[in-house]
Amino acid sequence: xxxxxxxxxxxxxxxxxxxxxxxxxxxxxxxxxxxxxxxxxxxxxxxxxxxxxxxxxxxxxxxxxxxxxxxxxxxxxxxxxxxxxxxxxxxxxxxxxxxxxxxxxxxxxxxxxxxxxxxxxxxxxxxxxxxxxxxxxxxxxxxxxxxxxxxxxxxxxxxxxxxxxxxxxxxxxxxxxxxxxxxxxxxxxxxxxxxxxxxxxxxxxxxxxxxxxxxxxxxxxxxxxxxxxxxxxxxxxxxxxxxxxxxxxxxxxxxxxxxxxxxxxxxxxxxxxxxxxxxxxxxxxxxxxxxxxxxxxxxxxxxxxxxx
Amino acid sequence: xxxxxxxxxxxxxxxxxxxxxxxxxxxxxxxxxxxxxxxxxxxxxxxxxxxxxxxxxxxxxxxxxxxxxxxxxxxxxxxxxxxxxxxxxxxxxxxxxxxxxxxxxxxxxxxxxxxxxxxxxxxxxxxxxxxxxxxxxxxxxxxxxxxxxxxxxxxxxxxxxxxxxxxxxxxxxxxxxxxxxxxxxxxxxxxxxxxxxxxxxxxxxxxxxxxxxxxxxxxxxxxxxxxxxxxxxxxxxxxxxxxxxxxxxxxxxxxxxxxxxxxxxxxx
Ligand SMILES: Nc1ncnc2c1ncn2[C@@H]1O[C@H](COP(=O)(O)OP(=O)(O)OP(=O)(O)O)[C@@H](O)[C@H]1O
Ligand SMILES: [Mg+2]
Numbered sequence: 001x002x003x004x005x006x007x008x009x010x011x012x013x014x015x016x017x018x019x020x021x022x023x024x025x026x027x028x029x030x031x032x033x034x035x036x037x038x039x040x041x042x043x044x045x046x047x048x049x050x051x052x053x054x055x056x057x058x059x060x061x062x063x064x065x066x067x068x069x070x071x072x073x074x075x076x077x078x079x080x081x082x083x084x085x086x087x088x089x090x091x092x093x094x095x096x097x098x099x100x101x102x103x104x105x106x107x108x109x110x111x112x113x114x115x116x117x118x119x120x121x122x123x124x125x126x127x128x129x130x131x132x133x134x135x136x137x138x139x140x141x142x143x144x145x146x147x148x149x150x151x152x153x154x155x156x157x158x159x160x161x162x163x164x165x166x167x168x169x170x171x172x173x174x175x176x177x178x179x180x181x182x183x184x185x186x187x188x189x190x191x192x193x194x195x196x197x198x199x200x201x202x203x204x205x206x207x208x209x210x211x212x213x214x215x216x217x218x219x220x221x222x223x224x225x226x227x228x229x230x231x232x233x234x235x236x237x238x239x240x241x242x243x244x245x246x247x248x249x250x251x252x253x254x255x256x257x258x259x260x261x262x263x264x265x266x267x268x269x270x271x272x273x274x275x276x277x278x279x280x281x282x283x284x285x286x287x288x289x290x291x292x293x294x295x296x297x298x299x300x301x302x303x304x305x306x307x308x
Numbered sequence: 309x310x311x312x313x314x315x316x317x318x319x320x321x322x323x324x325x326x327x328x329x330x331x332x333x334x335x336x337x338x339x340x341x342x343x344x345x346x347x348x349x350x351x352x353x354x355x356x357x358x359x360x361x362x363x364x365x366x367x368x369x370x371x372x373x374x375x376x377x378x379x380x381x382x383x384x385x386x387x388x389x390x391x392x393x394x395x396x397x398x399x400x401x402x403x404x405x406x407x408x409x410x411x412x413x414x415x416x417x418x419x420x421x422x423x424x425x426x427x428x429x430x431x432x433x434x435x436x437x438x439x440x441x442x443x444x445x446x447x448x449x450x451x452x453x454x455x456x457x458x459x460x461x462x463x464x465x466x467x468x469x470x471x472x473x474x475x476x477x478x479x480x481x482x483x484x485x486x487x488x489x490x491x492x493x494x495x496x497x498x499x500x501x502x503x504x505x506x507x508x509x510x511x512x513x514x515x516x517x518x519x520x521x522x523x524x525x526x527x528x529x530x531x532x533x534x535x536x537x538x539x540x541x542x543x544x545x546x547x548x549x550x551x552x553x554x555x556x557x558x559x560x561x562x563x564x565x566x567x568x569x570x571x572x573x574x575x576x
Contacts, residue, residue: 186419188417191377191380192482192485193421194408195412195413195415196408196412196485196486196489197406197433198405211422
C-alpha cells in the first residue's frame with residue numbers, strides 16, 4: 001500500500017518536473033528565435049538601435065527609443081495613478097466597508113480583470129478620450145500648465161489617456177491581491193495596534209500594511225508587468241506616433257502597439273527584423289523587471305526570516 | 309443551572325474611592341452566542357486582580373470588554389456599565405481610542421510588530437512620536453525596556469526586528485510597548501501561557517513591581533500564578549462570575565462549591 005503511493009508520488013513528481021522543463025525550454029526557444037530573427041536589424045544598426053529616435057520604414061531607418069520611452073512612461077504613469085487607488089480600494093474592502101458589501105464588491109472588481117482588453121480600448125476611444133480632451137486635459141493645462149508635463153494642445157488621445165486606460169486595467173489586479181494580503185494579516189496584529197491606542201487608520205497604515213508589504217510589492221510588480229505588456233487598449237488611445245515628448249498630452253507609441261500595428265505591413269526583411277528586435281527588448285525588460293522583483297521579494301523575505 | 313449560587317463578600321462599596329473599575333450588569337455576545345451574563349464586579353486600584361475559570365468561560369471576553377476591544381470583532385457587542393474612574397467607558401461620548409491609551413493590554417501570544425525594530429516597537433503607541441526629539445525617544449525606550457526587565461538583553465539589538473527575539477523577550481517587549489503609552493491599567497490575558505518557567509517568573513516578578521503604579525487585571529489558567537500574584541480573584545464559569553473575593557479566601561475557603569472544586573482541581 002505504502003509502496004504504491006510512493007510510486008504514484010514519484011511518477012507525479014517526474015511528470016510535473018517534465019512539464020516545468022518544457023515550459024523552460026519554451027521560454028528559451030522563444031528567446032533564441034527572437035535573437036536569431038532580429039539578427040538582420042542588429043547587424044544593420046548595432047547598439048544604435050536602442051538609442052535612435054528614427055523610425056522611418058521608407059528610409060529604412062529604425063530606432064527603438066520612442067517605443068521604449070512610450071512603454072516605460074505609460075506604464076509608470078499608470079502605476080502612479082493606479083497604486084493609491086488600488087491600496088485605497090483594498091483598505092476599504094478589507095477594513096472599512098460594511099460586511100455585507102465586501103464579498104460582492106470584491107467579486108465585481110475581480111471580474112473587471114477578466115474584461116477583454118479591446119473592450120477597454122473601445123471604451124477608452126469613445127468615452128475616455130473625449131472626456132480627457134474636453135475636461136481633464138484643459139483643466140490640467142490651466143492649473144498645472146506651468147509644468148512641462150501638461151503643455152500643449154489637448155488631443156484626447158496621447159500618453160495621458162494611454163496611462164489612464166492602463167491604470168484602469170491594472171487596478172483590479174493590484175487591489176484584489178492587496179486586499180487578500182490585508183485580510184491575511186493576523187487579527188492579533190490589529191488588536192495589538194488598537195490596544196496601544198492607535199486609531200483604525202494608524203493601525204492600517206503603521207501596522208497592517210507594513211506587515212503585508214512583501215505581498216503588496218508583489219502585487220505592484222505584477223501590475224507593472226501587465227502595464228508594460230498591455231497592447232490592444234493602449235494602441236487604441238495612445239495616438240501611435242513615435243514621439244519623445246515631456247508633455248503627456250502628446251501622442252506616443254509603445255512597443256507592444258507598434259508590433260501589433262506594423263507587423264502585417266512590414267514589407268521587407270529589415271523592417272520585420274527591427275520589429276522583432278523591439279519585441280526582444282520588451283522581453284528582456286520584462287524579464288529583468290521580474291528578476292528584480294523576485295530578488296526584492298526574496299531579500300525582504302530573508303530579512304523577515306532573520307527578523308522572525 | 310440552579311446550583312450556581314453566587315456569593316460576593318466583596319462589594320464595590322468595600323473599595324470605596326479605591327475602585328478603579330465598577331462593572332455593572334455586563335453582558336457580551338458573539339453574534340447570538342452570549343459569552344458574558346450579567347457580570348457585577350469591581351477592580352481595586354493598585355492591586356492585582358486575577359480572573360480564573362475553565363477554557364471558554366469568558367475570561368478573555370471579560371477583559372476585552374474593559375478596554376473596548378471586544379467590539380472590534382465582527383458581530384461582537386456588549387451591554388452594561390463599565391465605570392472607569394467614575395465614568396462609564398461605554399457612554400456614547402467616550403472615544404475608545406483614548407480609553408485604550410489609559411487601559412493597556414498584553415495578549416496571550418506575544419505580538420510585536422515584525423515590520424518594526426525593537427526600538428520602534430516600544431515607541432509605536434506614542435502620540436506624535438515623529439515630532440519628539442531623538443534623545444527624548446531614546447530615553448523613553450530605555451526607561452520602558454528597563455521597566456520591562458528587557459533592557460540588558462536587547463540594548464545591542466535595538467535596531468533589529470522585534471520578531472527576532474525569543475518569545476519570552478517578545479512578550480516583555482510587548483509589555484514595554486504597553487507601558488510606554490503610560491496607561492493606568494494593564495490587562496494581561498494569559499501573558500505567560502506560551503512561555504517557559506524562567507520567562508514566566510520574570511514576568512510575574514515584573515508584575516509585582518508594577519503594582520504600585522498600575523492597576524492590573526490578569527487572566528490565568530495557572531492557579532499557583534493567581535495565588536502568587538493577585539490580591540483579589542474572580543472565578544468565572546460558563547459566562548458567569550461565580551465568586552469574587554480576596555485571593556487567599558478563594559483558594560483556602562471559597563464560599564461556593566463550584567469554586568472549591570475548580571481551585572482544588574476536582575472540577576469535572
Ligand atoms: N471571535 C469569536 N467569535 C465567536 N465566538 C467567540 C469568539 N471568541 C470567543 N468566542 C466564544 O465566547 C466564549 C468565551 O470565550 P473567551 O475567549 O472569552 O473564553 P476564555 O475564558 O478566555 O477561554 P480560554 O481560557 O480558552 O482563553 C466561548 O464560548 C467562545 O467560543
Ligand atoms: Mg482567553
